[in-house]
Amino acid sequence: MSGIRTIAVRLRGFFHKRRLEEDLDAELRQHLELLAQENIRRGMTQREAQSAARREFGGIEQTKESYRDLRGLPFLETFLRDVRIGFRSLLKRPGFTAIAILTLALGIGVNTSLFTVVHGVLFSPLPFLAPDRLVSLWERNLSDDFPSPYNVVSGGVFDDWQRLAASFEQMAAIGEDSANLSGDGGPLPEAIGTRFCSYNLFPMLGVQPIYGRPFSAEDDRHGASGTVILTYGLWKRRYAGNPAVIGRTILLNTKSYTVIGVLPAWFGYPDTRVQAWLPVRHEMPVEDMQSRGNHRFLVTARLKPGVSPAQANSELDAIQQRTHQQFPGTLAGKAATVLPLSENLVRDVKTSLYMLMGAVGCVLLIACLNVANLFVARAATRSKEIAVRAALGGSRWRLMREQLTESFLLTFAGGALGGFLAYASIRWLVAFREDLPRAGSIHVDRAALMFTIAVTALSGVFAGILPAFSATRKQLLEPLKENSRSLGGGRTRTRLRRLLLTSQVALTVLLLTGAGLLLKSFAELRSARVGCATGNVLTMGLSLPEAKYEKSSQKVEFFEQLLERVRAMPGMRAAGFVSVLPANGHFEDNTFSIAGRPPLAPGESLDAVVRAADPAYFTAMDIPLLRGRFFTAAERLENASFAVISESMAKKFFATEDPLGKTLIIDWEGKPRFEIVGIVGDVLSDLNRPPEPTMYFSLKFGRFSYGALVTRSNTDVKSFALPIQKEIARMDPDLPVSDVLTMQQIIGKSTASAAFDAVLVLLFAVLALILAAVGLYGLLSYLVTQRTNEIGIRMALGAQRTEVMRATLLEGLRPTAIGLLIGLFAGGACAQLISSLLFGVRPFEFMIYAGVGLLVLIISIGACSYPAWRAARVDPIVALRYE
Amino acid sequence: MAPSRGEVLQGTLDLIVLKTLDALGPLHGYGIAMRIKQVSEDLLKLNQGTLYPALLRLEQRGWINSKWGVSENNRKAKYYSLTRAGRKQLAAEAASWERMSALMSRLLQGTEGA
Numbered sequence: 001m002s003g004i005r006t007i008a009v010r011l012r013g014f015f016h017k018r019r020l021e022e023d024l025d026a027e028l029r030q031h032l033e034l035l036a037q038e039n040i041r042r043g044m045t046q047r048e049a050q051s052a053a054r055r056e057f058g059g060i061e062q063t064k065e066s067y068r069d070l071r072g073l074p075f076l077e078t079f080l081r082d083v084r085i086g087f088r089s090l091l092k093r094p095g096f097t098a099i100a101i102l103t104l105a106l107g108i109g110v111n112t113s114l115f116t117v118v119h120g121v122l123f124s125p126l127p128f129l130a131p132d133r134l135v136s137l138w139e140r141n142l143s144d145d146f147p148s149p150y151n152v153v154s155g156g157v158f159d160d161w162q163r164l165a166a167s168f169e170q171m172a173a174i175g176e177d178s179a180n181l182s183g184d185g186g187p188l189p190e191a192i193g194t195r196f197c198s199y200n201l202f203p204m205l206g207v208q209p210i211y212g213r214p215f216s217a218e219d220d221r222h223g224a225s226g227t228v229i230l231t232y233g234l235w236k237r238r239y240a241g242n243p244a245v246i247g248r249t250i251l252l253n254t255k256s257y258t259v260i261g262v263l264p265a266w267f268g269y270p271d272t273r274v275q276a277w278l279p280v281r282h283e284m285p286v287e288d289m290q291s292r293g294n295h296r297f298l299v300t301a302r303l304k305p306g307v308s309p310a311q312a313n314s315e316l317d318a319i320q321q322r323t324h325q326q327f328p329g330t331l332a333g334k335a336a337t338v339l340p341l342s343e344n345l346v347r348d349v350k351t352s353l354y355m356l357m358g359a360v361g362c363v364l365l366i367a368c369l370n371v372a373n374l375f376v377a378r379a380a381t382r383s384k385e386i387a388v389r390a391a392l393g394g395s396r397w398r399l400m401r402e403q404l405t406e407s408f409l410l411t412f413a414g415g416a417l418g419g420f421l422a423y424a425s426i427r428w429l430v431a432f433r434e435d436l437p438r439a440g441s442i443h444v445d446r447a448a449l450m451f452t453i454a455v456t457a458l459s460g461v462f463a464g465i466l467p468a469f470s471a472t473r474k475q476l477l478e479p480l481k482e483n484s485r486s487l488g489g490g491r492t493r494t495r496l497r498r499l500l501l502t503s504q505v506a507l508t509v510l511l512l513t514g515a516g517l518l519l520k521s522f523a524e525l526r527s528a529r530v531g532c533a534t535g536n537v538l539t540m541g542l543s544l545p546e547a548k549y550e551k552s553s554q555k556v557e558f559f560e561q562l563l564e565r566v567r568a569m570p571g572m573r574a575a576g577f578v579s580v581l582p583a584n585g586h587f588e589d590n591t592f593s594i595a596g597r598p599p600l601a602p603g604e605s606l607d608a609v610v611r612a613a614d615p616a617y618f619t620a621m622d623i624p625l626l627r628g629r630f631f632t633a634a635e636r637l638e639n640a641s642f643a644v645i646s647e648s649m650a651k652k653f654f655a656t657e658d659p660l661g662k663t664l665i666i667d668w669e670g671k672p673r674f675e676i677v678g679i680v681g682d683v684l685s686d687l688n689r690p691p692e693p694t695m696y697f698s699l700k701f702g703r704f705s706y707g708a709l710v711t712r713s714n715t716d717v718k719s720f721a722l723p724i725q726k727e728i729a730r731m732d733p734d735l736p737v738s739d740v741l742t743m744q745q746i747i748g749k750s751t752a753s754a755a756f757d758a759v760l761v762l763l764f765a766v767l768a769l770i771l772a773a774v775g776l777y778g779l780l781s782y783l784v785t786q787r788t789n790e791i792g793i794r795m796a797l798g799a800q801r802t803e804v805m806r807a808t809l810l811e812g813l814r815p816t817a818i819g820l821l822i823g824l825f826a827g828g829a830c831a832q833l834i835s836s837l838l839f840g841v842r843p844f845e846f847m848i849y850a851g852v853g854l855l856v857l858i859i860s861i862g863a864c865s866y867p868a869w870r871a872a873r874v875d876p877i878v879a880l881r882y883e
Numbered sequence: 884m885a886p887s888r889g890e891v892l893q894g895t896l897d898l899i900v901l902k903t904l905d906a907l908g909p910l911h912g913y914g915i916a917m918r919i920k921q922v923s924e925d926l927l928k929l930n931q932g933t934l935y936p937a938l939l940r941l942e943q944r945g946w947i948n949s950k951w952g953v954s955e956n957n958r959k960a961k962y963y964s965l966t967r968a969g970r971k972q973l974a975a976e977a978a979s980w981e982r983m984s985a986l987m988s989r990l991l992q993g994t995e996g997a
Binding site for chain 2: 009037060069071
């Protein structure tokens with residue numbers, strides 16, 4: 001109660017300052033007068049009486065001051081005064097202010113936008129029911145040839161886990177596929193990304209369709225009638241968001257399906273490319289769902305309450321071990337991996353995001369150091385003013401507060417600007433980093449806002465506190481005693497500036513090193529020899545629906561006809577077809593054995609990547625024939641029992657003998673045999689991995705129904721995209737074409753994230769370098785100005801100009817050298833942390849460190865040379881008079 | 884800062900002012916200062932200036948209020964008087980002061996006796 005009252009009267013005091021001040025004046029004057037009158041009565045003279053009265057009363061101004069403190073809102077009043085002073089002194093130097101605000105805006109802006117991304121991607125909870133109990137399951141170390149902790153799960157193993165594992169409440173399998181959508185009255189057939197899933201996936205995630213119903217156990221059965229659930233995107237786009245689509249029949253790969261539901265708009269699991277969901281057991285042949293060797297499912301599961309992922313993992317490990325004892329030779333994981341779903345979704349981008357977060361942290365730190373440095377420099381010119389005020393009773397806190405207010409004004413202006421910057425850049429960031437998972441959960445929310453405010457405040461304190469301390473340190477009277485001719489002036493302050501600069505240089509070097517490593521790595525990636533032609537190659541994806549092209553001969557005929565027609569186009573140089581394009585991923589491998597060799601020990605198997613290619617593919621793509629021959633056009637269907645292997649496959653499996661003429665027995669249905677007739681050069685399936693042993697089979701064998709057409713021309717090959725699509729439509733109007741891309745685009749796609757990281761960090765590093773150079777220049781100019789007098793004396797006493805110049809230069813380069821060393825060491829340490837992002841570069845690449853060192857040194861010398869030159873030009877006569 | 888020099892302890896000034904106004908009725912600042920000087924017979928050394936912030940504090944708490952009037956020398960002067968809340972506060976503080984002083988003297992005597 002009395003608290004509110006106090007505030008009320010204080011508020012009154014705050015707003016009626018002038019009247020109350022007059023009242024106080026009158027009251028005190030009256031008191032003094034009465035005291036003096038009393039004294040006169042006692043026999044003093046007028047003057048004696050008055051001074052005795054004042055003595056008795058005590059300090060009038062102190063009384064007023066403490067009275068005022070009580071009366072108004074002294075905190076607010078001085079704060080407003082500080083703000084006014086701050087504004088005035090900032091506006092007086094618009095250059096300084098603009099640089100400081102821009103620097104801070106940049107620092108705060110990039111931090112906010114990256115925080116928003118990191119927060120959305122890494123930390124916001126998944127939008128599912130009790131997401132902390134959701135996990136991803138993988139088979140681990142499937143084959144010794146391709147060891148990986150994250151192998152997709154086979155139907156048989158999924159069954160084992162569902163049956164035997166007690167750690168899980170439920171488990172759902174997800175398989176990837178694509179389908180040809182037609183027969184719904186839509187304008188054109190369309191290839192859409194589809195996913196198979198166990199019927200319990202949606203209830204397990206807690207997702208309810210916005211229209212219709214989820215799958216039931218009845219739908220998820222071999223032989224059930226076809227059902228499909230549409231994603232929101234497809235429903236909006238193709239069916240104009242019409243709820244009446246529920247119950248309608250559509251054709252997927254020419255088979256009919258009933259639409260039973262539409263998913264909510266926010267649902268984008270496991271990625272946003274999925275357009276429709278189908279029940280897995282309805283789609284997959286029964287034998288595939290039982291095979292332990294046919295791997296194709298992402299498995300998502302819900303842990304029982306209280307079970308940790310580690311416990312679940314050891315249970316699955318044990319199941320896998322038993323499987324291997326029971327069925328030696330199956331291609332099943334030797335163990336399993338259980339990963340919280342939230343982690344699984346981001347495991348590819350985590351390091352990269354953390355690295356970028358670290359980089360922008362450095363940028364902000366540098367910005368703060370720079371502003372602090374500017375403040376210290378400025379405080380130097382005001383040291384006498386501050387000393388005088390301190391001597392007159394200005395409290396240290398009061399003086400520091402002024403400095404802090406100024407730095408807060410700057411940082412908050414920077415923060416506001418940075419906030420806008422962040423808002424604009426996030427959209428760009430999300431658009432650029434297409435591979436970013438969970439992009440939907442990235443938005444500027446309250447957390448981002450709080451972060452901006454917190455970072456801004458922190459920067460304000462950081463940039464203000466050091467200068468404030470240094471400006472108001474204990475020996476306040478020193479500057480007063482220093483006259484303009486004293487030589488050692490402001491030594492502590494100079495030391496502080498050097499320290500700030502050293503840290504700034506160190507951080508800059510750290511950023512530059514990181515940028516250097518990432519750039520080199522990116523360059524390596526880009527120049528990685530894919531092993532085939534990449535310039536002016538157009539590709540487009542095709543997938544023949546199994547229902548319509550049931551027989552092998554139908555498939556082969558289609559491909560033959562297609563290639564014939566495409567090759568006949570005027571200006572077309574070459575055309576070919578391959579099941580999986582280079583640099584487009586591993587995608588498919590299979591186990592095999594080599595005829596004539598002793599059988600392998602149980603549990604062991606040979607494994608290699610599988611590709612199908614038409615006879616002209618290799619020549620069309622400039623894949624060199626090393627030995628033997630390619631397929632021929634005449635080898636068709638059962639006569640196409642030949643294989644071509646890659647160089648690395650020859651080295652790996654035929655180290656001591658000639659592979660040509662040997663026979664591969666592939667573990668497909670019927671164990672077909674293929675004679676090796678040729679060896680071709682290696683082609684990378686992943687740019688950042690060494691070539692994988694690969695075996696090619698003829699497209700004319702008739703097993704493969706999907707892949708990509710590759711075409712080359714002497715003119716711009718992109719102009720063929722439309723004519724080819726029209727040709728395909730003439731052959732089969734229901735057959736959609738997907739992913740019309742050039743090889744450059746495919747390579748660009750797979751290196752986009754590396755490019756993004758490298759360019760961003762480089763940008764930050766260049767920024768840091770500029771700031772450091774400006775800082776160095778400022779420090780040295782300041783030193784020279786401060787020492788003009790001293791330099792003059794030295795020169796008058798006979799010092800040489802070159803000597804002076806060298807000394808000044810060294811003065812400026814010392815903080816650089818120390819910062820450089822620290823930065824290089826820190827860079828080495830951080831390089832280890834980001835080694836998973838590096839390709840073809842060792843974390844301790846000497847050239848990069850040397851280059852960074854040299855660059856920083858040259859820039860520093862450049863920044864220091866003008867002040868040093870000025871020092872050498874000092875005229876002793878003028879200098880000695882210098883005030 | 885030794886209390887033996889008779890400087891006013893923090894908080895006691897409030898009590899003194901309240902008691903003075905209670906005993907003498909409305910007074911201006913000078914009057915209060917004179918009264919304190921008189922009663923304490925110069926044992927209490929008071930910078931008269933410090934009285935004014937104290938008066939303001941008491942007024943802000945609602946224990947006294949002030950009115951402009953005319954002083955002995957025919958000048959405008961601000962007269963302070965005790966409010967009802969002030970009277971209550973005075974009673975409470977006087978009681979607690981007495982309790983404290985009784986406790987102190989018992990304690991000091993006890994120490995001497997031991």
